Amino acid sequence: MPGLEDLYKEIILDHYRNPRNRGELPPPACKTEGFNPLCGDEIVVYAHIVDDQIVDIKMGGQGCSISQSSASMMSQAVKGKTIDEVKQLTNDFKAMMSIPGKGAASSSEADSAEAIAAAKAAASAGDAGNIAATTAGAAEKPDLSMGDLSALKGVVKFPVRIKCAVLSWNTLLEAIEQAEAS
Amino acid sequence: MPVDFSTIKADFPIFDRQINGKPIVYLDSGATSQKPRAVLDAMDNYYRNHSASVNRGAYQLAAEANDLVDDARASVARFIGAPSSNEIIFTKNATEAMNLFAYSWGHANLGEGDVVVISEMEHHANIVPWHMLTQSKGIELRWIPLTESGELDLSNLDALLDGAKLVSVTAMSNVLGTMNPIRRLADAAHAVGAIMMADGSQYVPHVPTNVTELGVDAMIFTGHKMLGPTGVGVLWGTTELLDAMPPFLGGGDMIMQVTKEGFTTNALPHKFEAGTPMVAEIIGLGAAVKYLENIGMDNVREHEVSLTAYALRSLKERFGDDITIHGPSEPASRGGLLSLVYKDVHPHDLSQVLDQANVCVRAGHHCAKPLMQLMGVNSTARASLHVYNDESDIDALADALESADDIFGGLGF
Ligand SMILES: Cc1ncc(COP(=O)(O)O)c(C=O)c1O
Numbered sequence: 098m099p100g101l102e103d104l105y106k107e108i109i110l111d112h113y114r115n116p117r118n119r120g121e122l123p124p125p126a127c128k129t130e131g132f133n134p135l136c137g138d139e140i141v142v143y144a145h146i147v148d149d150q151i152v153d154i155k156m157g158g159q160g161c162s163i164s165q166s167s168a169s170m171m172s173q174a175v176k177g178k179t180i181d182e183v184k185q186l187t188n189d190f191k192a193m194m195s196i197p198g199k200g201a202a203s204s205s206e207a208d209s210a211e212a213i214a215a216a217k218a219a220a221s222a223g224d225a226g227n228i229a230a231t232t233a234g235a236a237e238k239p240d241l242s243m244g245d246l247s248a249l250k251g252v253v254k255f256p257v258r259i260k261c262a263v264l265s266w267n268t269l270l271e272a273i274e275q276a277e278a279s
Numbered sequence: 280m281p282v283d284f285s286t287i288k289a290d291f292p293i294f295d296r297q298i299n300g301k302p303i304v305y306l307d308s309g310a311t312s313q314k315p316r317a318v319l320d321a322m323d324n325y326y327r328n329h330s331a332s333v334n335r336g337a338y339q340l341a342a343e344a345n346d347l348v349d350d351a352r353a354s355v356a357r358f359i360g361a362p363s364s365n366e367i368i369f370t371k372n373a374t375e376a377m378n379l380f381a382y383s384w385g386h387a388n389l390g391e392g393d394v395v396v397i398s399e400m401e402h403h404a405n406i407v408p409w410h411m412l413t414q415s416k417g418i419e420l421r422w423i424p425l426t427e428s429g430e431l432d433l434s435n436l437d438a439l440l441d442g443a444k445l446v447s448v449t450a451m452s453n454v455l456g457t458m459n460p461i462r463r464l465a466d467a468a469h470a471v472g473a474i475m476m477a478d479g480s481q482y483v484p485h486v487p488t489n490v491t492e493l494g495v496d497a498m499i500f501t502g503h504k505m506l507g508p509t510g511v512g513v514l515w516g517t518t519e520l521l522d523a524m525p526p527f528l529g530g531g532d533m534i535m536q537v538t539k540e541g542f543t544t545n546a547l548p549h550k551f552e553a554g555t556p557m558v559a560e561i562i563g564l565g566a567a568v569k570y571l572e573n574i575g576m577d578n579v580r581e582h583e584v585s586l587t588a589y590a591l592r593s594l595k596e597r598f599g600d601d602i603t604i605h606g607p608s609e610p611a612s613r614g615g616l617l618s619l620v621y622k623d624v625h626p627h628d629l630s631q632v633l634d635q636a637n638v639c640v641r642a643g644h645h646c647a648k649p650l651m652q653l654m655g656v657n658s659t660a661r662a663s664l665h666v667y668n669d670e671s672d673i674d675a676l677a678d679a680l681e682s683a684d685d686i687f688g689g690l691g692f
Pocket residue numbers: 309310372373374375402404405449451452453478480481501512646
């Protein structure tokens with residue numbers, strides 16, 4: 098059994114204790130909500146998107162250390178980035194969670210089933226880090242560093258928690274879709 | 280007759296298993312219970328020695344399979360004090376049983392503005408089918424509120440019941456452990472001409488049950504929470520009620536006659552059991568009921584009350600104000616379902632930490648989101664008991680809770 102030290106890294110607990118970019122944004126920022134039907138975790142994303150760029154982002158909601166720290170780290174990582182960069186980062190993050198990359202945003206339900214299947218394979222293969230490294234190492238991508246986010250790498254060894262980690266990302270993708278549609 | 284509960288674990292093969300060299304501390308029977316060897320053997324015996332379709336063949340094997348199902352049905356009827364085994368309708372689970380009832384009885388008896396009364400502590404299985412009728416039939420759904428201590432607030436019952444056609448309330452809350460005054464509600468419902476449905480999913484597996492004494496017209500429960508297999512649940516209703524209800528699913532077994540012009544329905548219970556039933560699961564449920572009867576439901580209840588008392592006492596002694604246990608504080612008026620809040624540790628994180636010690640508890644909303652909203656939380660961590668639990672399981676839970684401090688001890692918000 099993987100040890101809890103792989104999951105609860107100090108930096109994760111720090112983001113959980115002191116969530117960054119917590120709060121709300123008034124319209125025209127768009128607001129989307131994400132729920133984890135399994136455990137009731139809830140994420141609210143306020144994203145102010147101007148000319149294909151996330152100029153500001155705030156996060157709300159309640160949940161476990163993994164969902165909330167992932168949201169906090171994500172908000173830091175995507176602020177100021179272009180939509181394309183954010184989509185790339187999302188793919189990279191999901192790859193780190195052993196979820197195969199997709200062109201466009203996908204429904205969170207589909208993701209979770211895949212996530213669990215893929216993660217089981219990864220957990221038994223034993224080395225999640227390699228998967229992330231190979232995927233992220235592919236050519237012609239913008240140079241986006243995972244930064245603090247790589248602390249969440251250990252989540253992949255706890256397949257039921259992957260949903261918690263990707264909840265904020267799927268919620269942000271929905272916000273982007275909304276902005277793109279309007 | 281005194282029962283030696285220390286030998287009960289040995290009846291459950293899963294407890295022979297160790298995970299990472301340590302025994303399993305199973306505290307999630309509220310979600311699903313473990314199965315004794317008697318249940319596994321009964322199902323195995325059907326498939327090995329008596330496998331045949333029921334209600335159809337005239338040959339020996341088919342007759343044996345029929346007898347096994349009839350015996351299981353009679354056992355379940357006896358277990359809940361039902362006047363007739365024809366009143367036991369087997370379904371896939373409690374959820375399907377409630378949907379069958381809501382669809383069949385609801386469509387025949389409810390119209391625009393008719394009132395269905397439920398409570399704020401219901402499982403989604405006793406909420407969503409009524410929401411569906413709100414949408415399709417325009418019924419009005421009313422909610423019995425809760426008191427601070429997590430009991431039904433019946434101070435405005437008369438007003439709530441005004442115009443009611445149905446009162447449908449859980450006999451035991453799957454989150455708070457609260458045991459509700461079903462008899463009182465049934466009497467009040469009848470006084471205004473309404474009928475009474477009880478959700479017995481958490482009650483029937485743990486408390487001696489007699490539907491006639493409870494005064495209810497219908498009740499649902501689910502096999503897998505009462506030491507039986509998954510895939511079988513029960514709708515019980517009075518003969519009068521079930522006879523007046525239109526069929527739910529159409530197909531084989533539920534008909535008396537089919538012509539090109541139409542059909543007539545079979546007698547109870549077959550009228551509501553269309554298609555080939557879950558024969559092995561029904562037989563398994565029959566074996567589970569006999570296993571519980573052998574121990575004696577009075578003994579089961581007594582064991583769980585004393586274990587709940589031990590849990591409430593020892594957790595409080597050890598953790599003081601660092602632990603909150605929701606629901607009634609008096610063990611005799613509650614079931615062995617303990618929703619815990621430990622310091623600021625989120626339920627999901629807590630269950631993850633407990634898992635390191637093979638302590639299995641459920642973290643989540645327990646399919647009771649309106650109750651969660653009322654409690655102001657998204658989820659709770661719930662430890663729940665059954666016959667095989669003992670004080671060592673509670674001690675293991677307490678030890679594991681302490682280890683959460685190693686990781687989350689420094690948390691302060
Ligand atoms: C009070 C209550 N009602 C209904 C159900 C539904 O049972 P099932 O999922 O077996 O249909 C449950 C179980 O989760 C429950 O606790």
